[in-house]
Amino acid sequence: MARQSRAIRTREALEQSAAEVFAREGFVRASLPLISQAAGVSRGALHFHFGSKDDLARAIEKEAGARMERVLARVQENQGRAALQLVVDATHGLMEGVANDAxxxxGFRLDADVARESSVDLWGRWRAWVRAMLVRAERSGGAGGPGCPGSRRGARSSWP
Structure with missing residues (x-):
């Protein structure tokens, strides 16, 4: 059991140090020796958990996607709020993550890196969610929702 616990801590340390290095250096300049050194583990331990730098990048993107989805889920719990307010709240939550969570x-830096193909498409998922919320806002009578100044009930949609 102690061995399994140590393996989990090692993997978590590798993911955290990889996130910090990828965020700072980008995919191309990040090196596995730098990541393992930052995590305080051997390169052998890194290769035990991740077969390649791309495998490690995919794990970071996947976790970043899960964290983004948690932000969106928390925001959407406020169903009574106007859709545009949900976009504002989600943007604040996501930007807090970008500022404070490596x-x-x-994840977003890796997703936009032209040196590799993203496995998660964080930017695409974010754009799709925002678009869905803006369509919802428009269908509910305008950007602010029913009863909001500037509401355009009955106005022709500009969305395709």
Whole structure:
């Protein structure tokens, strides 16, 4: 049991250090020796958990995607709020993650890195969610929702 616990801690340390290095250096300049050194583990331990730098990047992107989805889920719990307010709240939550969470910051940097193909498409998922919320806002009578100044009930949609 102690061995399994140590393996979990090692993997978590590798993911955190990889996120910090990817966020700071980008995919190309990040090196496995730098990541393992930052985590305080051997390169052998790194290769035990991750077969390649791309495998490690995919794990970071996947976790960043999960964290983004948690932000969106928390925001959507406020169903009574106007859709545009949900977009504002989600943007604040996501930007807080980018500012304070190396995994989220690295996930978005990796997703936009032209040196590799993203496995998660964080930017695409974010754009799709925002678009869905803006369509919802428009269908509910305008950007602010029913009863909000500037509401355009009956106005022709500009969305395709």
């Amino acid at each position: 995994v989220v910051r690295a």
